[in-house]
Amino acid sequence: MGVAPILDKEPTLIEVQPAVLQQQVTVVGDTHGQFHDLCRLFELFGHPSTDKVYIFNGDYVDRGAWGVETLLLLLAWKWALPHNVLLLRGNHETNTITRIYGFYAELKAKYGAASKALFTCIRRLFAHLPLAALVQSSTLILHGGLFRAPPKKGKGSKRRRASGVQALTLGSLADLRQASKGGQDPDPERSSKNFIASDVMWSDPVNEPGLRPNEARGCGTVYGPDVTQSFLADNGVRLIIRSHEGPDARDKRQEGDRMPSVDSGFAVDHDTPSGKLVTLFSAPDYPQFMADGEERYRNRAAVLHLSAPDYATPAVHSFEAVLPRPQADSFYALPSWTDDEDELAEQRPAGSTDGSVAAEADDAEAPDGCTVDSNAAAVAAAGNGSLLQMSSETANAAMHARITDV
Numbered sequence: 430m431g432v433a434p435i436l437d438k439e440p441t442l443i444e445v446q447p448a449v450l451q452q453q454v455t456v457v458g459d460t461h462g463q464f465h466d467l468c469r470l471f472e473l474f475g476h477p478s479t480d481k482v483y484i485f486n487g488d489y490v491d492r493g494a495w496g497v498e499t500l501l502l503l504l505a506w507k508w509a510l511p512h513n514v515l516l517l518r519g520n521h522e523t524n525t526i527t528r529i530y531g532f533y534a535e536l537k538a539k540y541g542a543a544s545k546a547l548f549t550c551i552r553r554l555f556a557h558l559p560l561a562a563l564v565q566s567s568t569l570i571l572h573g574g575l576f577r578a579p580p581k582k583g584k585g586s587k588r589r590r591a592s593g594v595q596a597l598t599l600g601s602l603a604d605l606r607q608a609s610k611g612g613q614d615p616d617p618e619r620s621s622k623n624f625i626a627s628d629v630m631w632s633d634p635v636n637e638p639g640l641r642p643n644e645a646r647g648c649g650t651v652y653g654p655d656v657t658q659s660f661l662a663d664n665g666v667r668l669i670i671r672s673h674e675g676p677d678a679r680d681k682r683q684e685g686d687r688m689p690s691v692d693s694g695f696a697v698d699h700d701t702p703s704g705k706l707v708t709l710f711s712a713p714d715y716p717q718f719m720a721d722g723e724e725r726y727r728n729r730a731a732v733l734h735l736s737a738p739d740y741a742t743p744a745v746h747s748f749e750a751v752l753p754r755p756q757a758d759s760f761y762a763l764p765s766w767t768d769d770e771d772e773l774a775e776q777r778p779a780g781s782t783d784g785s786v787a788a789e790a791d792d793a794e795a796p797d798g799c800t801v802d803s804n805a806a807a808v809a810a811a812g813n814g815s816l817l818q819m820s821s822e823t824a825n826a827a828m829h830a831r832i833t834d835v
Contacts, residue, residue, distance in 0.1 A: 431508065432504050432507055432508050433554050433557055436554065436559070439557075440559060441559055441561070441606065441608050441609070441610050442560065442561045443515055443562045444562075444563045445482065445563065447565065451481065453481060453735065454736075455732055455734055456670055456733040456743075457484070457709075457711045458486050458711040458730075458731070459486070459519065459673070459710055459711060460485070460488065460711055461490070461715065461717075462490050462496035462499050462717070463712045463715070464498040464499045465495070466713055466730065466751055468751075470748065473746075474734075477510050477513050478513065482514075483514050484564075488572070488673070489519070489522070490522070490532040491526065492531060492712075492718070493531075493716075497535060497536065503516060516559075517558060517559055517560065517561060517570065517572060518572065518610070519630060519672065520572065520673070522555040523555065525614050527548075527552075531760030532760070533548055534760040536548050555613065556610060557610065558610065559610065560605070563602070564735060565739065565740040568666070569602075569668070569669045570671075571669075573649055574628075574632040574650075574652065574706070575632060576605070576628030576632060577600055577624060577640065578598040578599060578604050579600070580621045598640075599652075599663075601660075602666075609622045609625070609626060611626025615627040630673075631643060632651065632652065633645070633646070633649070634654075634657070634671075634706055635653055635686055635688070636653065636686070636687075651686075653699075661703035661704040662703040666704065667705075667739070667741040669706040670707055671708055674691060674708055675712065675716065676710075676715065679696075688708075691710045693731060694728065694729050694745075695708070695709055695710070695733070707743070709732070710728075710730060711730045711731060713728060713729055713730035713750035714750035714752065718761075720763040729747040729748060729749055730749075731748070734746065
């Protein structure tokens with residue numbers, strides 16, 4: 430069995446109850462195609478194993494030059510240890526964003542004519558990824574953060590509900606358990622079933638109280654410390670770990686929306702009577718590519734270790750980037766620092782509001798019955814990338830090999 434059926438069987442919210450021997454859960458934030466830094470992370474903190482749980486909090490591809498290698502390595506570990514490696518979904522695991530920020534172009538550069546079929550399969554795989562993990566009923570891990578409750582039926586027109594005209598109501602763990610994973614492009618304008626998936630992937634914390642639409646990004650919400658406090662208290666949670674913002678996004682927030690720096694890979698955003706909300710970012714010296722004249726952030730990255738008995742008191746471990754990096758070219762246009770809706774509108778495929786037209790075209794060109802388990806392995810074979818389906822001996826050898834150059 431390949432990876433897609435494993436992910437498909439996982440619920441939207443994975444509830445993790447570590448076994449007696451699993452005294453540590455390691456949480457990893459955005460990695461963004463920085464393959465060599467991911468390898469360094471495993472060297473520093475250990476590979477996944479039967480007595481260690483890893484939870485990766487989305488954004489595996491885009492921006493960096495090695496999204497393919499990063500994704501395949503993580504999928505190989507997921508295939509080898511499905512209960513010990515959890516892969517959550519970020520906003521870059523969507524059709525539209527991967528077309529803008531480099532992953533689709535990377536596939537075309539590395540796999541040529543086979544890239545369209547491979548991209549179709551990977552988009553379908555992304556749609557299977559769970560949105561969140563709850564560790565020992567006390568620590569919630571999700572990419573962007575808190576989310577609104579789904580609209581109630583019969584309250585005005587479908588369009589009014591989808592556009593979020595009514596006051597926003599904070600969602601709950603019960604709502605998250607029942608939510609859809611969002612499909613290939615979670616768009617609440619098309620279906621109110623996608624509200625939670627879109628919010629989980631796109632939302633951001635702020636200092637001001639309240640829950641309101643995220644105008645800076647054009648989707649998701651922004652939520653203040655009072656909202657975090659309410660969620661923690663109402664759901665019996667003590668810690669929320671989110672990712673989604675690197676040093677560039679924090680640096681370029683508007684003056685009134687400033688939040689703590691993530692230059693160390695970690696920041697406490699909300700500290701409330703019921704617990705904390707923190708941001709975790711695991712791509713050091715990010716972004717890999719910057720426009721001429723821009724000063725590099727030279728940030729460190731971090732992982733969080735959650736330990737028994739409560740798994741709600743994180744130990745922060747930072748690390749530096751692997752430098753110098755091998756020579757590589759960017760697969761997306763520079764400068765491009767944020768994922769805001771205005772920029773997306775400018776770069777979407779012609780005739781499409783959300784990438785769906787281009788997606789349908791690619792689906793039409795893909796082989797019949799294309800699945801990640803079959804054709805993805807075939808089209809990736811030209812680059813020895815068939816980690817989506819391989820023997821356990823080959824997978825283990827690939828994962829444990831010391832990678833010195835790519």
